[in-house]
Amino acid sequence: MKSKLICLLLLFACKISFAGSSRDTLLDRLNQTIENAHVYDADRVKQINVLRQALSTSRHLSTEEQFNICQQLYEQFKVFKYDSAFAYARKLQELAKQMNDSQRVNYAVVKLGFVLLSSGMFREAGDYLLTVNVHSLPDTARAEYYSLMGRYYYDMSDYSSDTYFAPSYTRQGNIYIDSALMLYKPHSFNYDYSYGLMYQKKQMLDSAKHYYTLTVAHQDLTMHQQAIATSSLGNIYIRIGKQDSAIIMMTRAAMADIMSSTKETTAMFILAELLFKERDVKHASRYIEYAVADASFYGARLRKVQVSAILPIIEVEKINTVEAQKTLLFVYSAIATLLLLALIWLAVIIFRQYKKLQAAQQVITSAHALQQEINYKLMEANKIKEEYIGYCFQINSSYLDKIKKFKKLADQKLTDNKYAEVRYLVNNIDLKEERDELFRNFDRIFLKIFPNFVTVFNSFFKEEDRIKLKDNELLNTDLRIFALIRIGISDNVKIAQILEYSVNTIYTYKTKIKNKAIIPKDEFEERLMDIKAL
Incomplete structure (x- = not known):
């Protein structure tokens, strides 16, 4: 009891410290957390290896014991690595069928739906989730299913982002979240978070902010729950125009994601966007690269596309910043060189006229040669920059045209209910x-x-x-x-x-x-x- 009280006090002190810290201090803490990311990942891998070792003795285990270990491995992988999470979800399904346990079969399908949705495979996730016999699930699993279906329709709404399909998807998502709320314990983390999410989708931002604030204030949250709570509250701050508060929340969320070894995340990506808009190119560049690495490691296809879209923009701005710094350094160097030449010139005048003329001639010759070399390097650097910036814009324009044509064709096929042709289009990319x-x-x-x-x-x-x-x-x-x-x-x-x-x-x-x-x-x-x- 005493140790638990100490942990609560430390957690409370940590939250006070975060609240009182400046944005720069928080970013410094995030940078340090990034440096230690390998430690957190190694800890998760260690836990995974222990479970895999236990599963390797499956000939001595009952089917139910194998199911329980696979379930633990799934939990380790579900926000860490897509392909492994998918494999263990499939294993859960196989073991449940061997036990002839329909409840566990449906439970395994819910797990499959989660990883498919996390990787951006909406069609496949929907195909699996819509086959679940909800009534065979216990209340906790049923609440999980309704919550996942709500997220599925919300994500479909965000992805379609139009005035025809999106509202329908959002309404369907609200229905499922409302069903989940009937099963969650009042004032629990999932209860408050689900209310915040539903109000956010209904554009009732004050109510959403209220419930997300409650989730952040919950005691004994896991690091993953802290990341979810703070990033959700950060999104509300973005919507209401409080950029500084949004940056603080997203920084906290990014730190919690790293410490929980979570690779399926958006906090780091959103933080990079916010900092880039404020011209903090140095931090934005580092964070977007980290977000790309996480998305690639997890295998989140949609997330990789989203993150990679802003990466070239930040990198171009980074190059421009470096070029500006180089120009400024050149100016300072030129000024320092001129001052040095002036000092030498005055010294030579005092001692001997001849030496002054000879030294001045040598300096001028050297300066001319140096200037020619510098001019050549600057011309070369400008040539490279001009060619590749133009190349980047051309490539981006080309891809945008392709995406536009693909979207137009896909929309037409979907309107005509030609789903097989849509799949053919996708498979032919x-x-x-x-x-x-x-x-x-x-x-x-x-x-x-x-x-x-x-x-x-x-x-x-x-x-x-x-x-x-x-x-x-x-x-x-x-x-x-x-x-x-x-x-x-x-x-x-x-x-x-x-x-x-x-x-x-x-x-x-x-x-x-x-x-x-x-x-x-x-x-x-x-x-x-x-x-x-x-």
């Missing part, structure tokens, strides 16, 4: 071809800037070790890695993300190629950067 087209465009722009890149790069190797391109091939993976380094992207992690390889694979490629070079390894990248632009 060739992601590999899109990725190959992206690389081809990158190669084309790069070789436009550095037309002699392949020739000069091959000169670093013996004849038998030189890279030979196939017909109609502008660059291959080997050349593309070093092309990215030449335009300033030297971090293996970012190169791996762009080319969709692992970091180890990029490292292996680079090492293998450098080992074949006829020039010293420590001079390789310096010689690479000396390859001139057009």
Whole structure:
């Protein structure tokens, strides 16, 4: 009892500390939490491994014992990794069928529906959830089902985002949430949260804020519940125009997500958007990259699309900020150089006229050469920036046109109830071809800037070790890695993300190629950067 009281006091003190902290202090805490994310993830993996070890002895376990362990593994994976959560939900379904337990079969389908919905697979989630025999479930599972169906229709409403289908989806979601509320214990976390969600969808923001505030104030919340409560309240603050309060809530939610090792989340993404709107590009860039990594790790298809849409915008702004800082640094350097030259000039006048003229001539010559080199590098940097910013806008415009055409065609098919044709349209989206087209465009722009890149790069190797391109091939993976380094992207992690390889694979490629070079390894990248632009 005493230890529980101490925990409550610490939790209360923590909340007071959060409330009194400045936004910058909270962001510093979030940055520190990100640095420690691997610790929280390792703890979850450790728990998973213990459960998997227990399940590996399944020949000594009853079917019911296997079901209970699989249920625990599902709970570990459901907000951590989609494919594993889906696999264990399927395992639950199989075990329930073996036990001939219809209640557990329906319970397993609810779990399947949750992970499918979390990954953005609305059609599949609906197909499963609508098969559930609700009346066979106990009250707690029934409440969970109604709540999940409410979320399903709310998500469908948000996804469609139109004036025809969205209101109908929202009304259907409200009906299910209302059914869940009849089963939840009054003033419990799920009860208050569900009321807040329903009022939010009804655009009754004051009532939604009231109930979300109650959820945040609940004692003994898990980290995952804290993340849900604070991010929901943060969304209300966004809707009513209280940006500072929204940032504080989303920061707290992002921290709770990391500490609970939750990968299926929106708090970090929304926080990045809020900070970007306030011109805090440094934090926005870091958080959006983290959000992309989480979405990729979990396997949330829709979330990856949402997060990736804003990533290029933030990165372009980040590049512009760096360029502005470089320009400012150049101005300061020029001023410092002029002051130094003036001091030398005055000193030389005092001692000897001849030395003054000789020193001044040397300084002017050196400054001229340095200026020419700086001007060339600035022209090269501007050329790269102009070409790739134009390329980014062109690519985005092209994708928007494709999405617009696809949406128009899909809407028409859905209106005509041609669902099979819609599925055919979706299945015929060739992601590999899109990725190959992206690389081809990158190669084309790069070789436009550095037309002699392949020739000069091959000169670093013996004849038998030189890279030979196939017909109609502008660059291959080997050349593309070093092309990215030449335009300033030297971090293996970012190169791996762009080319969709692992970091180890990029490292292996680079090492293998450098080992074949006829020039010293420590001079390789310096010689690479000396390859001139057009």
